[in-house]
Amino acid sequence: MFNVIRFLKIFAVIFVSLVDCFENDYLDLEGYISQSQESGRNEIKKILQPVNHFDAQDTRTWNMTYIQNLEFWKPNGPIYINIGGPFPYEVQNNIFKKGFFLYDLVNETNGALFGSEHRYYGSTTPLNLTKTDNLKYLNSQQALADVAKLIKYVKSMLKAENSKVVVVGGNMDGNAGNLAAWMRLFYSDLVDAAVSASGAVLAKADFKDYYETVGENFLKYGTPGCYDKIAKLFNKFQTLLSTPEGIKQLKKEDDICDFVDMSKKENQQIFFSKNLFSFRIFSAIANDADYFKVVCEKNFNDTSIKSKLPQSKSDHIAKDGQDWCNNYDFDFNFNTPTKFPLLYQMCTEFGSFPTTEEGKHPFTNGVPVEYYYKACKVQFGPEFGKNRIEDAVKATNEMYGGLHPNVTKVVFVNGEFDPYRKLGVTENLSDDAPAFVIANSGRAGLLENKDSKNKELIEAKKKVKSLIKKWIGL
Structure with a gap:
């Protein structure tokens, strides 16, 4: 056992x-990450991001870490972005392994897989954490803009302007599931579909x-x-x-x-x-x-x-x-x-x-x-x-819509055991914004757990994969 x-x-x-x-128990990763450190087929990369996306006069920048896996990529295939939560990028390692939902979906659709590290939570930060004023650039709007810039960059890098983009979010704590849904809300021109796993979209x-x-x-x-x-x-x-x-x-x-x-x-x-x-x-x-x-x-x-x-x-x-x-x-x-x-x-x-x-x-x-x-x-x-x-x-609920975000082509998935499902979408918003609660499953179980004897989890993975494939035309 x-x-x-x-x-x-x-x-x-x-x-x-x-x-x-x-408590400040975050791993000290300074000096650990190289520009293109490889772990299996995963490459660790950097992208230059503005400290403030919404002020053209502010020219300060910082290096955001992201993971890249192109082992299944074929030209014009879909691009998948796994949005990081409040942890260093290593916490995403499982989703880049065989048997896990996202990796298998990428394989089945000949896609490219990327994982973004959330600003202020990883190996590099826009500004140091010793002054409260330095944290004013830590918010969901700036984080969404980081992901948007990453999408534009990888599409250009892959020469894949016509590729569909799917964002996925969900982790053991934090707001990655929220961000996935909100990318469709604010960047529907860049994002074609989204999976919001354990997204606590209601602020309370x-x-x-x-x-x-x-x-x-x-x-x-x-x-x-x-x-x-x-x-x-x-x-x-x-x-x-x-x-x-x-x-x-x-x-x-x-x-x-x-x-x-x-x-x-x-x-x-x-x-x-x-x-x-x-x-x-x-x-x-x-x-x-x-x-x-x-x-x-x-x-x-x-x-x-x-x-x-x-x-x-x-x-x-x-x-x-x-x-x-x-x-x-x-x-x-x-x-x-x-x-x-x-x-x-x-x-x-x-x-x-x-x-x-x-x-x-x-x-x-x-x-x-x-x-x-x-x-x-x-x-x-x-x-x-x-x-x-x-x-x-x-203000957060007014901006994003709380439990009723105005989105389509987003699937909301919660686990029965997860207390955060009380802040998540658990009933269908529309035919193109369905919701599932997986029995016998915890937080972000769709992404974090391999197929097991949990029939509900296996069935949910099949349904979500089918929806994503339909929404991106496969």
Whole structure:
């Protein structure tokens, strides 16, 4: 059987969820990427992009990394662009492998395959991350313009002016699925069809539905009584944090750093947020209901303090030169010189803060939306508070259309286990903008998982391939 716990230990190191952790754990890839480093048939390339696409007077540029695979290319074949999310380009490696949806579609249609790296999240950035003002060029409009320029360039490079272009977006976190749909909305002259996998197209500040979905997954698919054991564990945390004696016990049992004042509500909120991290992972990566049973069997046979999924060392700091302790200090986590780009986009465009203050779930009320509002202000400045966030969310929905974007030839695909489907299109918008929810599948399962025994996933891949081929005239 697949070793889920071992996978999570590895995955937690590279999976950056600033929604919960907000830690600067991005891989340092400086100097690692060469101009044309090859991995199999994939070539790593660079394209010069403007820092600001919408100001002709601003001549600053930066090098955006992209992946190129031409092994199946035939003249006038379709061009596929996989849009990157908030990770370095290496996270896209799977989709460039045999057996995965996009690679196989490219093979079947004699296409060219490219993968773009999102500005500010990869090996190079337009500007450094130490000043909030440098992040003003990090937004979905600039990212869409990056993809548009890449499309124009590769069509010229391949001498393929008549080739159809398909954009695909979907990853374990972030907004790639949104961008794929929005490319058809804003650049329909360049993009002929799009696949939006797990695209959270609706911006929403207080995303209280998130952990309700996570709880539903464990209630429906976990072992009998698992949901109640999870609830008992989080209630135990809450009870211990309510008294000095309980805090002392919790700090000892959970190896919390001595200097962290766990009576402060902000530090308690970070504690809950980080202890929810593993539940986020499982609802994202699960492509089989048995995943939840395995989690329950491995981790929730009792409700001791150790009945938690493992955390990575990134959640700790050195103590006495050898040991490690959990650092849940709010200022340590947020008042840092380097700014967190994913948090910036959440604070200025998307919101989507997963909260536990309301809703039916087993995780208590330890993470209110105010926790995220304060994080935005501490990280980026006092003006980045509740009012600005709510105004930004409203503006994003007005610009792109929320759950009803005015698009055609876009297929929206969500996974049953994915909490972000609550922010996605799950019902057909029209005959040319259909939607699928794949049973027994997690986030971006269409793109991230090989064909398995999941009949629903296999069938969804067939349907989406058929739609794309029809839309590009094959």
